[in-house]
Amino acid sequence: MGMFLITMQKLLGLSVAELGAVAVEQGEKTFRGKQIADWLYRKGIHHVEEMGNLPAAFRTALATRYMVGRSTIVKAAQSRDRTFKLLLRADDGELIETVGMPYTDRFSCCVSTQAGCAVNCLFCATGAGGFKRNLTAAEITDQVLTVGEYASGRKMLKEGGRVSHVVFMGMGEPMLNYDAVLKTVHILNTEMGIGMRNITISTIGYVPGIYRLAGEHLQLTLAVSLHTADQEMRRKLVPGMSRYSLSEIIAAARDYIKTTGRRVTFEYCLLKDVNDSKDDAIRLAALLKGLNCHVNLIPYNQVEGSGFKAPEAKRVADFFTILEASHIQVTQREQRGAGIDAACGQLRRRSA
């Protein structure tokens, strides 16, 4: 008699309709899908057996073919501002990092969308490690659940409180894993109650993805990591996206604003003597002129061996002032997670 293995499938990452289909396949009614979703996404259970309101026979049958699909925490690091980073192990051993950020008025989770990254930005440790694979909707959703659970366990979330904001800004380029990202967005919104306006998708400038996302007509925020307004410098800093020029990226952002009615955020990481001069600021102001946008200035967090340095405070202030004087909305992002290698990809590299 031969033995064969039935591969277990994950329930996490499935929509209510898909979960309903799973129930029907097991001889149950469609409405069970809603119940399962409630256990997975609102109660955050780890095992099928925990779904108390399902008939016992159904639970047993379900557990022979399906598992919830939660990850395990391999490592956790916390900084003084209580930002924490978790390193999660996927089924195949890949390591996924995710970040939790408690603020007074909200709790934000920064998720990874790929293991590794193919874009290879010059200043990024994830890029230097190369691309491994796309993460599934289950793996992205799991990050938000795990961060929420971790934060609740440490009283960073009030009783019954939960993750209120999600930013797709961790390891990987979200637009290159579009379907899983979009699926996760819908689960976060409809099943986990995270408002569309509290969800941000960040791209390094993958133009076709920006147009495609605009076509979804969602009220989420698009953030474009520009980092320079100089075409030559852009090619150097972001070699993996050099087939899209700055003007093509701006045209796509303009289309996004027009189609969705949403303001676009531009991320600009200030690197000492690379993109932090007054001329750089003037060039950026010219590039973004007349656009309904917001600029987030992020002074670089120095990393050993990266070759880049943190900008001087005076340079940052001047850069800020020039943008403001050009009537461009600008904020300087709080540096969160100092001391725990919060720049993308670093915790994973340490552990590996």
Ligand code: SF4
């Ligand atoms: S900055 Fe983002 S897009 Fe660039 S290599 Fe790192 S993870 Fe990839």
